[in-house]
Amino acid sequence: xxxxxxxxxxxxxxxxxxxxxxxxxxALCSSLxxxxxxxxxxxxxxxxxxxxxxxxxxxxxxxSFTNNMLIVLPVTILVAIILMGSNDKSxxxxxxxxxxxxxxxxxVGYLVLNLFPGKNSGNVAxxxxxxxxxSTSILTLGGEDVWICIVLSLVVIMFFVVLYHRIFxxxxxxxxxxxxxxxxxxxxxxxxxxxxxxxxxxxxLVGSLLISALIVFPVLSAERIVRSFFSVVIAxxxxxxxxxxxxxMLSILWSTPIGATVVCVNIIVFILCILLGKIFGRK
Amino acid sequence: xxxxxxxxxxxxYEKRIVANNINFEINQGDYLYIVGENGSGKSTLMKCILGLxxxxxxxxxxxxxxxxxxxxxxxQQSNIQxxxxxxxxxxxxxxxxxxxGWKPFFGKKEKEIAKEAMRKLEISDLAMRSxxxxxxGQQQRVLLxxxxxxxxxxxxxxxxxxxxxxxxxxxxxxxxxxINKEEKITIIMVSHDMEAAKMYxxxxxxxxxxxxxxCTKQEFIKENGGCLF
Numbered sequence: 001x002x003x004x005x006x007x008x009x010x011x012x013x014x015x016x017x018x019x020x021x022x023x024x025x026x027a028l029c030s031s032l033x034x035x036x037x038x039x040x041x042x043x044x045x046x047x048x049x050x051x052x053x054x055x056x057x058x059x060x061x062x063x064s065f066t067n068n069m070l071i072v073l074p075v076t077i078l079v080a081i082i083l084m085g086s087n088d089k090s091x092x093x094x095x096x097x098x099x100x101x102x103x104x105x106x107x108v109g110y111l112v113l114n115l116f117p118g119k120n121s122g123n124v125a126x127x128x129x130x131x132x133x134x135s136t137s138i139l140t141l142g143g144e145d146v147w148i149c150i151v152l153s154l155v156v157i158m159f160f161v162v163l164y165h166r167i168f169x170x171x172x173x174x175x176x177x178x179x180x181x182x183x184x185x186x187x188x189x190x191x192x193x194x195x196x197x198x199x200x201x202x203x204x205l206v207g208s209l210l211i212s213a214l215i216v217f218p219v220l221s222a223e224r225i226v227r228s229f230f231s232v233v234i235a236x237x238x239x240x241x242x243x244x245x246x247x248x249m250l251s252i253l254w255s256t257p258i259g260a261t262v263v264c265v266n267i268i269v270f271i272l273c274i275l276l277g278k279i280f281g282r283k
Numbered sequence: 284x285x286x287x288x289x290x291x292x293x294x295x296y297e298k299r300i301v302a303n304n305i306n307f308e309i310n311q312g313d314y315l316y317i318v319g320e321n322g323s324g325k326s327t328l329m330k331c332i333l334g335l336x337x338x339x340x341x342x343x344x345x346x347x348x349x350x351x352x353x354x355x356x357x358x359q360q361s362n363i364q365x366x367x368x369x370x371x372x373x374x375x376x377x378x379x380x381x382x383x384g385w386k387p388f389f390g391k392k393e394k395e396i397a398k399e400a401m402r403k404l405e406i407s408d409l410a411m412r413s414x415x416x417x418x419x420g421q422q423q424r425v426l427l428x429x430x431x432x433x434x435x436x437x438x439x440x441x442x443x444x445x446x447x448x449x450x451x452x453x454x455x456x457x458x459x460x461x462i463n464k465e466e467k468i469t470i471i472m473v474s475h476d477m478e479a480a481k482m483y484x485x486x487x488x489x490x491x492x493x494x495x496x497x498c499t500k501q502e503f504i505k506e507n508g509g510c511l512f
Contacts, residue, residue, distance in 0.1 A: 039363070039367060039368070040363065041363060161387075162387045163387070164387070164388075165376075165377065165380060165383070165387070165388065165389065166380065168369070168373065168377055169377040169380050172363075172364065172367055172369060172374065172377060173358065173361075173364060173377075175335060175356070175358050176356050176358055176378075176429070176430075176433075177377075177380070178334075178335055179333040179334065179335055179352075179354065179356040179358075180352060180354075180355070180356065180378070180380065180381040180433040180434075181351075181352030181381045182380055182381065223368050226368070227368055227370065227413035227416075228368065228369060228370040228373055228413070229367075229368060229369040229370070229373050230373065232368045
């Protein structure tokens with residue numbers, strides 16, 4: 001059976017199609033948000049939040065909630081608001097706070113999972129591994145999950161399009177924006193909420209340890225090859241979604257873990273972009 | 284009434300007061316230098332005027348049709364900005380944001396204002412260039428153009444020539460002076476550069492400990508016998 005026939009065969013299953021749709025949408029949202037997160041030097045917040053989400057997920061799992069999102073999402077949003085809300089003066093402390101929080105959440109999450117394994121699963125190691133590194137659960141998404149994901153992605157994309165100029169202003173120079181009457185604080189909190197939503201969403205795809213890759217890599221790649229903010233946003237959205245698509249396809253072909261494959265494709269593209277940037281005389 | 288009037292303003296960080304009894308008055312077309320040593324509260328005063336921080340005591344009043352949010356601001360550059368991937372046009376245009384109200388996108392009018400600001404600062408030919416590629420002096424002019432987009436009344440500049448070579452400093456000073464004279468835009472400059480203050484200022488506000496002096500440049504020079512501190 002040729003590779004092509006195999007893909008045709010796989011794609012005839014709605015589960016595979018769902019996985020691809022969700023995967024690409026998640027990657028698109030992460031890379032859009034990534035532009036402001038990376039350029040504002042907040043990458044570490046994304047990383048910290050993903051660990052917090054893991055901790056929350058662990059707690060939710062041991063309570064055996066029907067829908068883990070009900071716990072994970074609010075907790076992550078709350079932490080995001082606290083982290084992003086701390087002002088510039090406490091930046092050094094903020095740095096350590098994030099480290100403490102993310103490692104703490106990771107440890108507590110793992111401990112809780114071990115002490116109180118959920119009723120509906122006896123396999124702690126499997127649970128932990130899949131929530132850290134992403135799972136095959138993206139291949140078992142029901143129609144409802146897909147719709148939730150599509151709606152949330154559209155919200156994120158709309159948010160980005162409508163507020164594009166404000167996001168630029170606040171990302172480039174928060175003080176100037178605030179001084180001339182832009183509600184920087186408000187956008188900060190909005191951004192925090194959206195980041196939390198995207199992180200919780202992408203946990204399904206790549207797991208909490210690898211989320212930062214989806215957020216950070218596309219932007220860094222785009223930065224190497226284009227020079228305006230607008231083109232960085234567009235290029236990073238395109239790179240992010242293409243990498244996700246390619247990664248998912250490859251992982252089907254080689255039966256490799258989806259999350260890790262997607263991230264590796266991102267790494268390869270990043271290296272290519274560095275080379276391209278060097279060849280065409282950019283930094 | 285004056286554009287800005289400060290009455291018995293006290294400044295401080297957290298609970299420590301660093302400057303007391305600051306009184307001043309800024310009228311349209313003035314060119315005020317706020318001078319003083321490091322840590323004397325110059326930057327804090329500036330932030331209070333901009334509404335980014337609150338004064339510990341006293342009050343700052345806005346008048347003569349000036350609203351606080353109509354003040355253009357040239358902040359000190361941060362590292363984030365120095366290698367931010369954006370074109371000159373994108374950055375200048377972002378200064379028009381406070382004119383948008385609830386509209387999500389810029390229209391013809393805003394683009395025209397941005398174009399005009401770039402023309403005034405002689406950076407029109409750099410419009411499509413990438414910001415990190417520019418020299419320090421060019422970058423400052425871009426940020427000044429952005430500040431001009433945000434105001435037609437008053438500019439506050441925070442040590443704008445820091446890190447520039449002497450030629451670029453002169454050029455920037457000359458441009459600011461021209462904006463002050465030709466557009467009748469009030470300038471408030473936070474600076475260490477007393478030589479420049481002697482040349483360009485109309486008023487000087489010296490902040491430092493007990494002694495806060497507000498006067499015209501001539502009085503200031505006379506008072507201090509040409510020696511400014």
